[in-house]
Amino acid sequence: MIHKGDTTSGPDASATPEPKRHARIRVVGMGGSLAPTSVSLVALKVALEGAATAGAETQLLDLRALDLPMFLPTAVPSESIVRFCDVVYAAHGLLWSSPLYNGTVSGAFKNAIDWLHLLGDRHPPYLTDKIIGLISTAGGVNGLQAVNTMEFITRSLRAWAVPVVLPIPRAADVFSADGSVRDPRVADQLRSLGREVARAAHQMSVQGYCDWTDDRGGGRGAQPAVGPAGPGGTRPVD
Ligand SMILES: Cc1cc2nc3c(=O)[nH]c(=O)nc-3n(C[C@H](O)[C@H](O)[C@H](O)COP(=O)(O)O)c2cc1C
Numbered sequence: 001m002i003h004k005g006d007t008t009s010g011p012d013a014s015a016t017p018e019p020k021r022h023a024r025i026r027v028v029g030m031g032g033s034l035a036p037t038s039v040s041l042v043a044l045k046v047a048l049e050g051a052a053t054a055g056a057e058t059q060l061l062d063l064r065a066l067d068l069p070m071f072l073p074t075a076v077p078s079e080s081i082v083r084f085c086d087v088v089y090a091a092h093g094l095l096w097s098s099p100l101y102n103g104t105v106s107g108a109f110k111n112a113i114d115w116l117h118l119l120g121d122r123h124p125p126y127l128t129d130k131i132i133g134l135i136s137t138a139g140g141v142n143g144l145q146a147v148n149t150m151e152f153i154t155r156s157l158r159a160w161a162v163p164v165v166l167p168i169p170r171a172a173d174v175f176s177a178d179g180s181v182r183d184p185r186v187a188d189q190l191r192s193l194g195r196e197v198a199r200a201a202h203q204m205s206v207q208g209y210c211d212w213t214d215d216r217g218g219g220r221g222a223q224p225a226v227g228p229a230g231p232g233g234t235r236p237v238d
Pocket of ligand 1: 035
């Protein structure tokens, strides 16, 4: 697990205190690849388990099962696309998991994100103030590149990324062929990330900020972001 900005390895997940339960918080996991057995999907499911142990209601949006068409700006969205957007919008927290494809997120993951452009006319727009936990799986060691891309997306959609991110290197060594997590440390880190998303989403929904949004200037007393159309207006996503 990597704490963004840290050069040291992440906290020992086994030292994580007993999770508090956060009722009525919805955490939605979105990701996986279109491969029949997807390790990024397995990672996502384990992280969702963590959110569930913290008391969140959880829902999995498996990109393979969703089978979203390519985003078309002029399309009248189908019922299933509107449902997809509604589920994401109703979440307090999200977990995103993508494989590293050619140095960044997969096309399927980015395509799903592009459909969220439809949330631009909601109030508040896009993913305002949702808490997002970021996961990637990679054949090699450059998974942080996908996570960094997800962080840019998070910011553009006006959400908050959990500072501790989880790029999983050498995924073939970490996951078994049957799709289970072979490395218990990684499983612990995934569950820990899920719990943090539930915790921070709960704090954000109750207090309007969470511990680390304060650190980034978005907490108590911060002014809302103002685009050309004013607070919460229809500024296009960056
Ligand atoms: C089209 C494609 C591109 C890939 N590009 C990279 C890459 O740039 N770097 C890397 O480390 N692994 C790369 N991989 C390996 C995947 O990131 C790795 O196998 C991942 O864990 C697969 O996740 P999945 O089982 O959810 O599909 C690539 C795999 C595919 C199919």
